[in-house]
Amino acid sequence: MLENSNYHQVNREQLVDMLRHYCHVKDEYSHALLLYRVGDFYETFFQDAITVARELELYLTSKHGGKEIGKVPMAGVPHHALERYANQLLKKGYAVAICDQTEEAAIAERERRMVRREVTRVFTPGTLLEEALLPARENNFLCALILNNEHWGLAHGDVSTGEFRLTQAQGIDMLTQELLRIQPAEIILPVETPDLVGLLRPGESAGKIPAGLPIQFTYTLQPYRLFQGTNARQTLLETYGLKSLEGLGCDGLPLAVQAAGGLLGYLANNQGHYQTGLQLPHTYFVSEYMRLDQQTRRNLELTQTVREGAFHGSLLWAIDRTMTGMGARLLRRWLLQPLLEIQAISARLDTVAELVNRGGLRQRVREHIKQIYDLERLLGRVQAGTANARDLLALAASLFAIGRLAQVLDNVKSKYLQNLQIVPSELEALAERIRQLLVEAPPVTLTEGGVIRPGVDGELDRLKQTLTEDQNWIAQLEITEKIRTGIATLKVGFNKTFGYYISITRAKSEQAPADYIRKQTLTNEERYITPELKEREIRILTLQTEINQREYELFLQLRQAVSLQQNLIRPLAQKVAAVDVLAGFAEVAVMYNYQCPEIMAGRELHIKQGRHPVVEQLLPAGCFVPNDTHLGMGIDLMILTGPNASGKSCYLRQVGLIQMLAQIGSFVPLLQAKISICDRIFTRVGAVDDLATGQSTFMVEMCETANILHHATDRSLVLLDEIGRGTATFDGLAIAWSVAEYLAFYLKCRGIFATHYHELNELANTLKNVANYQVVVQELADQIVFLHQVQPGGADRSYGIEAGRLAGLPPVVINRAREIMHRIEQHSQITLGLQNYGVDLGNTQGELPLFAPNVPE
Numbered sequence: 076m077l078e079n080s081n082y083h084q085v086n087r088e089q090l091v092d093m094l095r096h097y098c099h100v101k102d103e104y105s106h107a108l109l110l111y112r113v114g115d116f117y118e119t120f121f122q123d124a125i126t127v128a129r130e131l132e133l134y135l136t137s138k139h140g141g142k143e144i145g146k147v148p149m150a151g152v153p154h155h156a157l158e159r160y161a162n163q164l165l166k167k168g169y170a171v172a173i174c175d176q177t178e179e180a181a182i183a184e185r186e187r188r189m190v191r192r193e194v195t196r197v198f199t200p201g202t203l204l205e206e207a208l209l210p211a212r213e214n215n216f217l218c219a220l221i222l223n224n225e226h227w228g229l230a231h232g233d234v235s236t237g238e239f240r241l242t243q244a245q246g247i248d249m250l251t252q253e254l255l256r257i258q259p260a261e262i263i264l265p266v267e268t269p270d271l272v273g274l275l276r277p278g279e280s281a282g283k284i285p286a287g288l289p290i291q292f293t294y295t296l297q298p299y300r301l302f303q304g305t306n307a308r309q310t311l312l313e314t315y316g317l318k319s320l321e322g323l324g325c326d327g328l329p330l331a332v333q334a335a336g337g338l339l340g341y342l343a344n345n346q347g348h349y350q351t352g353l354q355l356p357h358t359y360f361v362s363e364y365m366r367l368d369q370q371t372r373r374n375l376e377l378t379q380t381v382r383e384g385a386f387h388g389s390l391l392w393a394i395d396r397t398m399t400g401m402g403a404r405l406l407r408r409w410l411l412q413p414l415l416e417i418q419a420i421s422a423r424l425d426t427v428a429e430l431v432n433r434g435g436l437r438q439r440v441r442e443h444i445k446q447i448y449d450l451e452r453l454l455g456r457v458q459a460g461t462a463n464a465r466d467l468l469a470l471a472a473s474l475f476a477i478g479r480l481a482q483v484l485d486n487v488k489s490k491y492l493q494n495l496q497i498v499p500s501e502l503e504a505l506a507e508r509i510r511q512l513l514v515e516a517p518p519v520t521l522t523e524g525g526v527i528r529p530g531v532d533g534e535l536d537r538l539k540q541t542l543t544e545d546q547n548w549i550a551q552l553e554i555t556e557k558i559r560t561g562i563a564t565l566k567v568g569f570n571k572t573f574g575y576y577i578s579i580t581r582a583k584s585e586q587a588p589a590d591y592i593r594k595q596t597l598t599n600e601e602r603y604i605t606p607e608l609k610e611r612e613i614r615i616l617t618l619q620t621e622i623n624q625r626e627y628e629l630f631l632q633l634r635q636a637v638s639l640q641q642n643l644i645r646p647l648a649q650k651v652a653a654v655d656v657l658a659g660f661a662e663v664a665v666m667y668n669y670q671c672p673e674i675m676a677g678r679e680l681h682i683k684q685g686r687h688p689v690v691e692q693l694l695p696a697g698c699f700v701p702n703d704t705h706l707g708m709g710i711d712l713m714i715l716t717g718p719n720a721s722g723k724s725c726y727l728r729q730v731g732l733i734q735m736l737a738q739i740g741s742f743v744p745l746l747q748a749k750i751s752i753c754d755r756i757f758t759r760v761g762a763v764d765d766l767a768t769g770q771s772t773f774m775v776e777m778c779e780t781a782n783i784l785h786h787a788t789d790r791s792l793v794l795l796d797e798i799g800r801g802t803a804t805f806d807g808l809a810i811a812w813s814v815a816e817y818l819a820f821y822l823k824c825r826g827i828f829a830t831h832y833h834e835l836n837e838l839a840n841t842l843k844n845v846a847n848y849q850v851v852v853q854e855l856a857d858q859i860v861f862l863h864q865v866q867p868g869g870a871d872r873s874y875g876i877e878a879g880r881l882a883g884l885p886p887v888v889i890n891r892a893r894e895i896m897h898r899i900e901q902h903s904q905i906t907l908g909l910q911n912y913g914v915d916l917g918n919t920q921g922e923l924p925l926f927a928p929n930v931p932e
């Protein structure tokens with residue numbers, strides 16, 4: 076059977092009709108798995124069957140392919156379980172094309188031909204609209220990317236919400252970081268060679284995509300013509316009915332325009348009758364936001380924890396109190412794109428402050444927001460033509476809820492709240508129209524009637540009136556016929572095959588009047604029709620079809636009316652999302668006693684009694700020990716020492732997270748703060764082998780450190796935890812020392828350097844902008860008590876041996892270690908070198924001093 080797995084190689088002339096058609100469709104959708112409707116199943120054949128059976132753990136069977144051909148592989152899924160199976164395939168990075176029967180099988184059967192089938196939908200990971208396939212609180216982005224040497228253009232859109240953004244910049248590294256921030260479900264790349272067009276699942280793209288791009292995403296290779304300059308520009312202009320691109324802010328960004336054109340072109344080609352509902356694109360620049368590389372996003376555990384990759388325990392988990400999917404998605408974006416402008420941050424902070432100070436207002440705002448559905452996704456379905464009556468009712472209910480929200484905002488002061496004071500009257504009217512038109516609890520399907528209220532459409536009411544009359548006539552028929560025939564057991568019934576009939580028991584069938592036409596004989600009864608009954612029946616069926624059609628028409632008109640207002644609904648949804656996020660910030664601030672930071676230009680970072688936002692929520696209430704931080708005014712670099720598990724890493728991250736929170740416009744976990752804007756936060760935390768790229772722990776550490784030293788500025792915040800641990804002690808110390816020196820002396824960035832090399836405390840003697848801090852512990856006779864307090868001064872020794880003792884190393888090992896330690900300290904060249912290292916760096920201008928090569932005689 077496996078010899079027939081390649082559909083390209085079978086002789087199509089010899090195939091049975093259906094499989095020939097399958098191959099024909101497959102030619103067009105070769106990049107996707109083709110699920111082909113046959114009766115109650117979606118079947119796959121040839122290689123697709125083998126793949127689907129393997130991926131979904133289905134039974135691989137076979138189908139007769141033709142006399143000369145024999146069996147071909149086949150695997151299928153029941154039609155009602157399509158979404159579930161398609162979802163599994165999509166998660167594994169496949170595209171799935173659905174080829175449906177587009178007419179009643181009975182019609183084709185009657186005409187003795189094959190039932191008509193065509194592809195009605197292509198699911199690709201980045202073009203999903205189906206609610207069941209999408210995570211509610213995260214975006215599902217489709218990216219399009221074009222490279223021109225070092226320059227690149229990037230467009231990303233979410234067809235389920237309508238968001239669409241463009242940018243252009245330089246440098247593959249920056250592009251990679253941007254992709255890692257967006258976490259696209261699918262990336263479209265142009266290729267010149269037509270036979271390469273297709274889909275590369277995660278991990279399959281190595282060597283097939285430009286070097287340096289991350290390979291963990293799904294890439295869809297598409298013909299270059301979609302991206303070609305004039306084509307792309309034309310696609311953009313036509314899609315949005317524009318004359319020029321000037322208003323979009325991307326006119327001078329040819330690569331961004333090409334990427335956007337490529338993305339729209341791909342959607343147009345792939346979405347069958349579904350339309351793209353992407354809103355007008357918004358142009359942004361990476362430089363508008365604080366730059367965070369993937370390493371820092373990961374180390375600060377912004378959206379997931381390092382160890383388990385879990386949401387629980389991440390910063391997002393700690394601060395997300397949003398109540399709508401729109402708010403949750405916006406918060407994620409804000410978190411990964413902290414702001415750089417004081418004014419913009421202050422606008423958010425002012426709103427949070429107002430909602431913190433006015434508790435009643437905050438509660439009312441949140442109450443109303445809770446009643447608002449995911450307007451962005453509802454609108455996405457409206458645009459795609461998949462929204463049903465329930466969706467429109469949810470949309471109307473949301474618009475009403477926004478109206479009520481507007482009313483509680485009548486005397487607010489902050490910008491974000493004022494933005495929601497007025498709901499456009501067109502939208503109020505639209506919500507009213509939806510409510511008046513649709514019944515309260517409509518069915519999911521749209522073509523079987525029962526959707527539109529009585530009294531809203533004269534035509535529909537007239538049809539329904541006639542239908543009722545006919546139905547009443549039939550209901551009466553039983554009574555009148557009983558009287559006419561004198562048969563008390565006479566009944567009027569209905570079945571799908573014969574329609575309405577008059578039923579008389581066999582015993583009484585003799586008494587049937589002459590105008591009764593016998594239709595069916597059963598064991599105990601005879602069934603009849605009369606010409607008039609048949610006529611009424613035809614009328615009823617026709618009326619029912621007309622009513623359903625009219626209802627559907629009215630619904631489509633209503634959906635169209637909603638669609639026409641998308642330019643009013645979308646911005647309103649975004650305003651609601653922003654208030655949802657900010658009201659969530661206020662809620663967190665009140666719950667955990669966060670304070671408003673004073674945001675400043677310059678380099679100052681003053682934190683009084685700062686706390687780690689996540690650890691404090693994970694520890695029992697009141698257990699977290701707050702600590703101060705002062706950087707940027709005299710002291711730029713803190714050398715932080717302290718025993719294992721004393722809290723160094725926690726403190727380091729806490730400072731980074733407070734800085735982050737301030738720049739996304741949230742209150743911060745501390746007593747008082749002055750926080751200056753950072754251009755970037757860099758982190759080097761812990762050591763994890765990067766097995767994926769085959770780098771050792773130490774090499775990963777060095778690469779990350781090199782990246783920091785190349786890119787940090789005096790406006791950056793650098794958080795380093797344990798540099799130089801993965802090599803020999805002396806190498807490690809030497810590297811740690813020179814890195815710290817470079818940061819403080821050359822770069823003058825603000826930073827914290829946590830280390831077990833207490834020798835680094837010597838640096839503070841030579842560099843004025845370096846200060847020593849330690850996390851203090853209390854040493855009792857047989858144990859160390861962790862106080863988690865950060866205090867000025869350096870630890871004069873490390874506590875590694877102590878930690879070993881607490882962990883249960885045998886006493887003989889511990890004692891021997893102490894002895895060795897003592898001897899090393901006495902004879903160490905490092906100690907001697909540091910002791911003799913006497914250049915006053917504080918007075919040195921612009922030159923980095925050299926170590927005195929002070930080897931003892």
Ligand SMILES: Nc1ncnc2c1ncn2[C@@H]1O[C@H](COP(=O)(O)OP(=O)(O)OP(=O)(O)O)[C@@H](O)[C@H]1O
Pocket residue numbers: 690694698699700701717718719720721722723724725726863864
């Ligand atoms: N300020 C604090 N208040 C209360 N508990 C804290 C505080 N800081 C840290 N802890 C607790 O101490 C534990 C150890 O902290 P952390 O991992 O930061 O230590 P460390 O000094 O970096 O250790 P190592 O040097 O072994 O990496 C944390 O998991 C946390 O539960």
